[in-house]
Structure formats: structure tokens, C-alpha cells
Amino acid sequence: QKTLKEAYKNYFPIGVAVAPRNLSGPEAELITTQFSSITPENAMKMGPIHPEPNRYAWEQADAIVAFAQKNGLKVRGHNLCWHSQAPGWFFTNQEGKQVSREVLLDRLKEHINAVAGRYKGKVYVWDVVNEAVPDTSESIYRKSKFYEIIGEDYIEKAFEYAHAADPDAKLFYNDYNTESAAKREKIYQLLKKLKAKNVPIHGVGLQGHWSIYEPTQADLEKSITQFASLGLEVQITELDVSVYPKEHERRARKSTDDGVLTPEMTAKQTAHYKMLFDVFRKHKETITSVTFWNVSDKSTWLDNFPVPGRKDYPLLFDENYKPKAAFEQVVNFR
Ligand code: XIL
Numbered sequence: 001q002k003t004l005k006e007a008y009k010n011y012f013p014i015g016v017a018v019a020p021r022n023l024s025g026p027e028a029e030l031i032t033t034q035f036s037s038i039t040p041e042n043a044m045k046m047g048p049i050h051p052e053p054n055r056y057a058w059e060q061a062d063a064i065v066a067f068a069q070k071n072g073l074k075v076r077g078h079n080l081c082w083h084s085q086a087p088g089w090f091f092t093n094q095e096g097k098q099v100s101r102e103v104l105l106d107r108l109k110e111h112i113n114a115v116a117g118r119y120k121g122k123v124y125v126w127d128v129v130n131e132a133v134p135d136t137s138e139s140i141y142r143k144s145k146f147y148e149i150i151g152e153d154y155i156e157k158a159f160e161y162a163h164a165a166d167p168d169a170k171l172f173y174n175d176y177n178t179e180s181a182a183k184r185e186k187i188y189q190l191l192k193k194l195k196a197k198n199v200p201i202h203g204v205g206l207q208g209h210w211s212i213y214e215p216t217q218a219d220l221e222k223s224i225t226q227f228a229s230l231g232l233e234v235q236i237t238e239l240d241v242s243v244y245p246k247e248h249e250r251r252a253r254k255s256t257d258d259g260v261l262t263p264e265m266t267a268k269q270t271a272h273y274k275m276l277f278d279v280f281r282k283h284k285e286t287i288t289s290v291t292f293w294n295v296s297d298k299s300t301w302l303d304n305f306p307v308p309g310r311k312d313y314p315l316l317f318d319e320n321y322k323p324k325a326a327f328e329q330v331v332n333f334r
Contacts, residue, residue: 001323004316005036007331011284013074015291017041017238020060023067026321027295037074039237039291040064041301044077045085050111053089058118065122076237076291077123079174080112081158082130083144091145104149109161116165125289127174127205127237128162129155133186135177140186155190156199163200174205174237179215179223188226195230203233209293210276211242212268220279228286236280238293240314241269241326242302259310266313266325273316273326281333296321 004014015037022028031038042048043060050056068075090107093099099107116126132155134142141147146154155173162171173191177183187204194201204227215223224234243265244250280287294300296317303311313319316327 002331004034004327004331007333008290011281012287013037013289015039015074015076015289016295017078017291017293018064018067018295019043020063022295023063027298028067030295030317030321032071032073035073037076037289037291038064038068039076039078041078041294042085044115045079045082046090046111047085047087049115050090051087056114061119065119069122075119075123076235076289077116077119077126077169078237079127079130080115080162081108081128081146081154083142083146084131086145091149098149101150104146105154105157108146108150108154108158112158112161113165116162116169120166121168123166123169125170125172125203125235126162126166128171128201129158130174131176132173133175133183133190135180135183140190156194156197159194159199159201170202170233171200172203172205172233172235172237173201174207176207176209176238178204178206179219181219184219184223184226188230191227191230191232195232201232203235203288205235205237207293208236208239208276208290209242209246210240210272211244211246212265212272213245217275217279220276221283224279224283224286228283233288234283234286235289235291236287237289237291239276239290240293240300240302241272241276242312242314243269244307244310244312247306261313269313270325270329274329277330277333292316297324 008014013036016031016035017039019041040061043064049061065075132142141152159171175187227234280290297313297315297319300312300314302314316324318324
């Protein structure tokens with residue numbers, strides 16, 4: 001039986017998102033045998049790693065990086081600037097008033113310098129800015145606190161700070177829903193602007209929180225080739241294939257299939273994973289990593305999200321850590 005990392009050694013590293021609880025026991029065994037890269041699922045995000053002004057909580061991120069070094073795994077850093085899981089204090093002063101552009105830029109710089117600096121030489125690629133583009137509105141820019149207080153140049157500043165802190169790290173913009181026509185176009189416009197301004201950006205992360213109904217092969221390939229046309233690498237950074245339709249699909253289909261895994265779902269998921277990896281291999285000049293978001297169906301962030309109480313089965317290993325039919329399709333290709 002081939003492992004994921006053996007099957008893909010001539011293509012790209014295969015990664016997985018990990019939490020400290022995965023670093024021992026059966027999931028640790030899977031991580032070290034199957035994967036060649038890890039991403040801290042939460043430990044390096046702004047809130048978890050920088051809970052208070054002048055206090056960093058390095059413990060979990062350090063443990064994950066040490067595990068990677070001990071086991072010869074690459075580390076994808078995730079992430080340096082994101083509106084979600086950012087600590088409230090970041091945007092306010094001691095009186096609880098919103099800080100100025102200058103203060104927020106200083107805080108962002110200090111934060112990025114501290115985090116990217118600490119893991120310099122250990123983290124090979126950073127998601128510098130995460131999810132800055134909205135799904136629905138016309139604007140290219142999500143109306144986050146970073147955008148509202150600093151303006152659109154918070155994005156290029158974040159990349160500049162990261163580059164200064166670790167000049168050898170590859171720097172990525174990362175987002176989800178990157179295959180929808182409208183959002184693809186907005187992300188493309190953003191990346192094009194950054195490239196035109198010579199911002200130090202090397203790649204774009206397609207999160208890949210997909211389902212057995214999406215994306216189509218055509219939409220996926222269009223995103224990969226359009227982003228690559230800017231001279232950027234593409235990484236699949238948070239892959240999982242939900243057995244349920246995403247919310248917009250659900251509305252379109254009026255789906256009610258919640259909570260029960262059927263043979264039809266498994267068959268569709270197997271075929272979908274085959275299609276996805278056929279595409280990734282076809283674009284191996286562009287795609288420089290594929291990372292799964294969690295290890296096995298035993299426990300994934302999609303349990304209870306977005307539907308409370310609902311279990312999901314989005315990965316290649318089942319609830320008993322055994323390879324699924326989708327795994328066979330992914331490793332056995334010609
Ligand atoms: C998720 C984690 O998996 C959860 O544990 C956490 O509660 C919320 O964040 N896009 C991202 C990831 O970029 O950081 C998110 O991770 C999933 C969506």
C-alpha cells in the first residue's frame with residue numbers, strides 16, 4: 001500500500017492541518033507516515049498566538065514546529081493577518097476607542113515581525129493575508145477592521161512586513177470560494193494590483209473547502225491557470241470535500257440530506273477526489289503543495305459547522321483512521 005507522500009513525491013508535498021492533540025496517538029502515526037508537510041490549524045493565528053498586548057502564547061505553535069522538525073515535515077505558516085480569530089484588543093486602545101491607522105499599522109508590523117521572525121527558517125511559506133475578499137459585495141475588499149482603519153494598503157504592508165521578517169519565506173494570499181466566477185475575478189484583480197506594485201507575493205492559496213458537488217473541473221482549472229498567469233504559485237491549502245452541499249448549493253438544491261452518510265455520497269466523494277487530484281497533477285508546474293484540513297473523519301472542523309450537531313466525512317481516512325475508497329483513487333493513478 002503506497003502512502004500519500006510516496007505517491008506524490010514527484011509532484012508536490014502533501015500536507016495536513018494539525019492541532020496539538022494530534023501530535024500523539026493514531027493521528028500522529030498517520031501524520032508522520034502519510035504526509036510531508038503540516039499547517040497549524042489554529043496555533044499561529046493572531047488571537048491564539050498573541051492574546052494580549054505584549055504577550056505571546058508560543059507554546060502550541062512551538063510544539064507543532066518541533067514535531068515537524070523531529071519528523072522531517074515542512075511547515076506552512078497560517079496566518080499572519082485575518083479579520084477572524086484576531087484579538088479584540090488589536091483594534092482598540094486602553095479607553096476602548098478604535099485605534100488610528102498609524103497605531104494599527106505599528107501593531108501589525110510588530111506582530112508579523114515577532115511571529116514570522118520566531119519561525120524564520122522553520123516555516124517555508126506563510127499565508128500572509130487570509131480571506132480579504134468578500135463573497136458577495138461588488139468591492140474587491142472585505143470591510144474588515146484592517147480595511148476600515150488602515151485602508152486597502154494594509155494588504156501590501158502585511159506582505160512587506162513578512163518579507164522583512166523572513167526574506168526567504170514564500171508569501172501567499174489565501175482564500176476560499178476561489179472558483180466562483182465573481183470572487184475569482186476580484187481575487188485576480190487584487191493579486192494583479194499587488195504584482196504591479198512589486199509587493200513581495202509568491203503565491204495564492206486556494207483553501208479548497210469544497211463538497212461532492214463543487215467545484216466543477218472547468219471552474220477549478222480556470223482559477224489555477226488564471227492565477228498562474230500572474231507568475232504566482234498555487235497551493236491547495238485547506239482541502240476537504242464535504243458530503244453535504246455548501247450553503248449556496250443547498251439553497252439552490254433545497255437539499256435536506258443532513259447527518260446520514262449514504263453509499264451515494266461516498267461514491268460521489270470518491271469520484272470527486274479523483275477528479276481533483278487528476279487536475280492537481282495535470283497542473284504540477286503551478287501547484288506546489290496540497291494540504292488537507294484535518295487528518296481523518298474521526299474529527300474535523302466540519303463536524304458541527306456550518307450546521308450544529310451534524311457530523312461530516314470530508315477526508316481520505318475514515319472514523320477508524322483507515323484509508324477510504326477516495327484514498328485509493330488518490331494514490332493509485334497512472
Ligand atoms: C478553522 C479551524 O479549523 C477551526 O478549528 C476554528 O474553530 C476556525 O477556523 N478558513 C481558514 C482556517 O483559513 O483558518 C479555518 O480554520 C477554516 C476556514
